[in-house]
Amino acid sequence: NAGVTQTPKFRVLKTGQSMTLLCAQDMNHEYMYWYRQDPGMGLRLIHYSVGEGTTAKGEVPDGYNVSRLKKQNFLLGLESAAPSQTSVYFCASSSGQGITDTQYFGPGTRLTVL
């Protein structure tokens, strides 16, 4: 049981390049989330999904797209990377059952955009 895994762990992009971050969970969770964490700031929700084939915008969705084609995977895409997207990205998943639902986080992806 690996929990929540993220690929890649590190990445350096040039401005304007595109990339996709992959999140996978093996806990059969319905809900999945993408966050970014910047120095001195709390985690901010980018997008989330409450089930296969569904996605919704979070607090800071601009510049990102997501897809949830399979229940166990949640992809975060950057179509044209900008230096402002330099951050650590965390994926999380939860069962979505009840108000005490707990999110389980992946190890993070450190992205630098030059």
Added chain:
Amino acid sequence: KNQVEQSPQSLIILEGKNCTLQCNYTVSPFSNLRWYKQDTGRGPVSLTIMTFSENTKSNGRYTATLDADTKQSSLHITASQLSDSASYICVVSARGVPRGSYIPTFGRGTSLIVHP
């Protein structure tokens, strides 16, 4: 706008001492409050979770309290250990859309350093 404020921003204590971290929030409609521990370079891990009707919850040496009237929470760490050095994050969730979803607002965290 939903907000979660934590204090202090950072804290240094000696091993074996106790400490208390604070969290104030303005989140509506309130659903639950969690405390997470985040080790350097790792994802956050849940310590406790409390709903509106709960005012205290313990997890080993960690005890969280919630005052829903004043919208304040605290995390008390007893007999600190070197492994307690981490960032502690307060997260308050509001009931969201679609129905049954819960939208979290994260505090910036308190960085705790425990010295031998």
